[in-house]
Amino acid sequence: QVQLVESGGGVVQPGGSLRLSCAASGFSLSSYGMHWVRQAPGKGLEWVAIIRSDGSNKFYADSVKGRFTISGDTSKNTLYLQMNSLRAEDTAVYYCANQYFDYWGQGTLVTVSS
């Protein structure tokens, strides 16, 4: 049974950093790519980043490029999103999803506020 569980959200000041985790079970991260998708309060969905199954190909939305880094640890079967230089507009629920977007986590809330 596939399960994705995010953690690491919280309140951070503008300019600060945060690392989100997504623990996967029921499948291997080394076999599938993974995405991060976010949703600002009361707004629509925004794709953030993808890491391909080989771990070396990574792509980002223009809004986070140069500030966010997606990575994976196959030994822990866990996906990460390192978020630096955070801005108020990064406030959102962050979801991880598998390569085909047919499995999603429950989301973790990131609030960027002073």
Place this chain on the structure above:
Amino acid sequence: EIVLTQSPATLSLSPGERATLSCRASQSVSSFLAWYQQNPGQAPRLLIYDASNRATGIPARFSGSGSGTDFTLTISSLEPEDFAVYYCQHRSNWPPYTFGQGTKLEIK
């Protein structure tokens, strides 16, 4: 970057009625389009992929059609649990995987 425009923004219908939701792409996406349903406080759920294929476990009342730039999600007879927000998404093999702005399907 491909822009997806969904219409209408809000659709008010009654249970048992037929719902037709539209998604238009700024350029051709071939059949690389997906539809999602999202209820308040929940993660999105994949309904349709590659424009017309139902995802696992999705009821037959949900159907997708279209190719190129114009796509439609049809719910043949609305059930109470279908009232939610629906998103389309560009789903080719190359990012960004853009979402539309959403259509809220509400009870009339």
